[in-house]
Amino acid sequence: MANIKDRIKIEMLSTGDEVLYGQIIDTNAAWLSDFLFQEGIIITSRHTVGDNLSTLIDTLQERSLQNDILIVNGGLGPTSDDLSAQAAALANNESLVLHEEWLKSLERYFLNRGRAMPASNIKQAMLPQSATLIDNPIGTACGFKMKVNNCLLFFTPGVPSEFKQMIKNEILPEIKLNYPLTDSKLCYRLTTMGRTESDLAQEIDAILEIPENITIGYRAAMPIIELKATGPESQRSEMDKLWQQIKSIVNANLLYEGVLNELDESGLAHVVSKLLHDKNQSVVIIEQQSAGIISYQLLEADAPVIKSEIVPLLLDDPSSYFTKLLKEQGANIAIGIINFQEKNSQFTLIIATLKKVLHFNLKYIGRSQSKRTQQQVLAAIALDGLRRYLLDMPIIGANVWLEVME
Amino acid sequence: MANIKDRIKIEMLSTGDEVLYGQIIDTNAAWLSDFLFQEGIIITSRHTVGDNLSTLIDTLQERSLQNDILIVNGGLGPTSDDLSAQAAALANNESLVLHEEWLKSLERYFLNRGRAMPASNIKQAMLPQSATLIDNPIGTACGFKMKVNNCLLFFTPGVPSEFKQMIKNEILPEIKLNYPLTDSKLCYRLTTMGRTESDLAQEIDAILEIPENITIGYRAAMPIIELKATGPESQRSEMDKLWQQIKSIVNANLLYEGVLNELDESGLAHVVSKLLHDKNQSVVIIEQQSAGIISYQLLEADAPVIKSEIVPLLLDDPSSYFTKLLKEQGANIAIGIINFQEKNSQFTLIIATLKKVLHFNLKYIGRSQSKRTQQQVLAAIALDGLRRYLLDMPIIGANVWLEVME
Missing domain, CATH: 3.90.950.20 (CinA-like)
Structure with missing residues (x-):
């Protein structure tokens, strides 16, 4: 009988010089962690590397040994610095093969826009031999999945709208198949203004007994502090009691409870x-x-x-x-x-x-x-x-x- | 004689649930990569984990085996979810010891602000036994450095102004001591508007012969595309020639050359x-x-x-x-x-x-x-x-x- 691990390790691997060197903000990473968290799936870590073929190959090898599932993002475009498919093939000692099916999709995509397909886009239909194609109904970069060192790798496009749709429709259901049933998480949030993080934390640590398995987290975006309690669904009554106590402590500075918009910036x-x-x-x-x-x-x-x-x-x-x-x-x-x-x-x-x-x-x-x-x-x-x-x-x-x- | 490696591996390890779950943007990571790049030092990768003690210990162990230098950011605050010093001590089988010197600095810090030091801040003067303190003249979180598995680890505060000052004044000189003299990098940039990334890339790939060692990168922030050529200082004349050719291709869409402000957003x-x-x-x-x-x-x-x-x-x-x-x-x-x-x-x-x-x-x-x-x-x-x-x-x-x- 297979040995069921108590925790599946899922890592996101973000690729691209512009992400590694911080020229663009990795909004896909933020979105993915939050989206999976809502589904009860916890991302364990994130790793970021640039557009360098040998680094990418080494990284796919190394990270696949450390994780059960690896979600690779970026590097599927038509330009010469898009190297993910090539790196995946080389990491697995495979060649790239043309997926006729996706080539037809690409030609259709450009035809619908009244243009001929640029030659550089053929590259987007070349996938590692063992890979299975993942559909991208709104863009030119298909995704794919394959196993490397017994880790399941999903390769996804960098364009946020395409990435999100692919994760929601294609990849989440597959992750769920590979993810053990866990006690889902409860997360309570509130937002305060007018006190510092350490000041709030000190009062809460001093007054309250925080049960094990429940964690209190703080996020400061001057001058707003968000306070978050996270714990297992099975401890709902302890969570509710604790939350009432926290609310009475922060009462004079409370702006609102819960999450009002996706990233809660405003x-x-x-x-x-x-x-x-x-x-x-x-x-x-x-x-x-x-x-x-x-x-x-x-x-x-x-x-x-x-x-x-x-x-x-x-x-x-x-x-x-x-x-x-x-x-x-x-x-x-x-x-x-x-x-x-x-x-x-x-x-x-x-x-x-x-x-x-x-x-x-x-x-x-x-x-x-x-x-x-x-x-x-x-x-x-x-x-x-x-x-x-x-x-x-x-x-x-x-x-x-x-x-x-x- | 010591074997000189051709490339020193430097990784940034960002810690914190709020970074892993994307609730805050890791601006320190962007800043660090760019700052070190200007100094001729290339960050090879970035890794991100949350505020979980056993994950932090495992990660410090694992990443120190993979890298020569590890710059750890965050987790030095006074609250209970700040775990970096504790994890570092446990990763090295050491205990935490009180640094009297930093405790005095903390007391002075609060005295200057007319307040008594909260008890929770004592934690910020507890460092792993083998660690050497790194001064933080503007905040309560001192940094520290130590070796784990023969990798040099720097621990730095999450507050951006404190992080930047510590990197510039204390850590950069130390990294330079450990970094082999390399051919420094040239990086030319220009910014265009009105064409797509793939359209530009296709024309450039078709017309120009890009010398080996020179890479052309693109960064799209709709509707602006930044184009960047990076290559070794020793190939300056090839770089200059290539750059003239690129400029003649993008001429009708050129907004400006070079970098106008730090993150070039506006x-x-x-x-x-x-x-x-x-x-x-x-x-x-x-x-x-x-x-x-x-x-x-x-x-x-x-x-x-x-x-x-x-x-x-x-x-x-x-x-x-x-x-x-x-x-x-x-x-x-x-x-x-x-x-x-x-x-x-x-x-x-x-x-x-x-x-x-x-x-x-x-x-x-x-x-x-x-x-x-x-x-x-x-x-x-x-x-x-x-x-x-x-x-x-x-x-x-x-x-x-x-x-x-x-």
Whole structure:
């Protein structure tokens, strides 16, 4: 009888100089880990190498000895630096053979677009002898699977839409066949603003008894901290109890619970957008130092934004500027952060309606940050201010990085 | 006599659930590869694992057998999911010992900030017995180095500013001591817009004889394609000759040569900003579908932007809207892309001065893209239009994705 291993090792192997040298961000890696996690499958590791044939061959050999399943991404294009199929063949001492079936698909693909197939694309129909083709209904790079050193390798295209479709439709079902039934994972998340990661962690470690098998993780994207508890489905009642305790600890800084959009980069904007729609309020936005980030996040969250302005210079009379734009555009609320002063990190948050203009002189007292981070912090303060305004809460919440001036 | 290996293997080991599961982007990895490349040192691979003690121990063992130098990043913080020092000690069968020297630094760090050191930070002064401390003058996580299986391991903090400073000041000099003198690399780059990667690659492969040791790489960030030739310093004359030939092939689509900013994400905006300053022209920007991306890129490139507006709704009379803003703000040029229609991907590019309003009805004819990519494409078309306007070139260049309407 076969020996069932307690943990299947699945690695993603990302290929390409532009990924190794960080010229592009490996969004496929992020997506894959998250997608498989939701399906109860845990990626154990990720490995990245460049476009070098001998390195690729060595890596396929070595990583196939270390893993049960290897998902290889990239290197299936038509150009001379796309080497995955060739490396796979050489790693297994095989030759490349022409897959007539895929060649026909390629010719059809170009015909449908009113073009002849460029000769360079023939390469995309050449697969290692032992490989089985995996269909790509939306692109020219087919995938394939094969065994090397008893590890199951899936080769996938680098284009994100093609990669995702192939993983969902073709590869996930195969992985499930090879993956033992496991206790599926529960994952609870919440998002806070205004405290540091170590400060939160220390309070939680000190007060709570965290059961074994349950892990608490933190993710900081200044000034937002996401807190996550992960544990087995079988410990749901312990998880629920712990989660209530955690929520009471973070209560003053809680922005929202759960995940609001795929990568959760602008969850706060989604919360604000929903509040604006629910309360039937429209906004105009005025930005300076944040250079459009508040507007971009709210627009992407489909908030009722009537108009947005970026005014690079300091405003002499901000209150009347806000009120004027509010009237001109017939909006309910004007919101913005303006007049940021480099020398002392002071700035003004304004939330204006036709009835009143709320005006806060604030000072950022956290450690110095990159300009981009500083912009993210200002945008988050504005969005949180608007959230609090809409919820009838004090506009400035508990926040270790902010001092209220005057 | 020692046997000198022809290639030193250097791997970066990124740790952390949030990196493995793609919740944060591994910007340290991108930065490190690029920084070392500029110094003539090539990272051979990158490996990523999560915050699991036994996986970390196994990985340190295994990767130290495969490499000469391992740069480990992350897991040095004060919280319970920071496990790097503990894993390093266990991988080498050592215990953790308190470094009094670093404990004093920590106490000083907190004292200077008017706080007592939280107890959880003591952990950051516990290092494996054989480790040598590496100073971190700006944070609480010291680095350290040690040998495992004859591989030299450097442990570094995850906070980007601390990581970069430690690599530059402490680790680079040590790597150089361990790295054989190599022929340093030449890397030429140029950036194009309006052709696809495979189209460019096919023409170049067909026309040019690429010498061995010289590699041509492509990086596509829709709609921008960067082309890069890399080869040894000793082949400079072949490189120069090849580069001239490549430039004559891409000429109609060339945006600029070289690297304009660190990650080159908005090189085009930097080109436009420089032209605006050189010609003493100021701009106002009006955006709709691009939701502020044109403005953000130009502002970040320090362009003379007087004001920027994002108008979510279609404009009835765009010409007069642009002219009005131009006059009100006393700018020289009003630029923007507006009235994007989802149903047919048509939109209008306007470049207006007080003398004339240039008005182009365009249609995007590339394949369908994510909304973010679509926004990037529109922003690039606007920026390239402005660049061409400032250079007295036809506003719409050779572009396989664009059709001029009417």
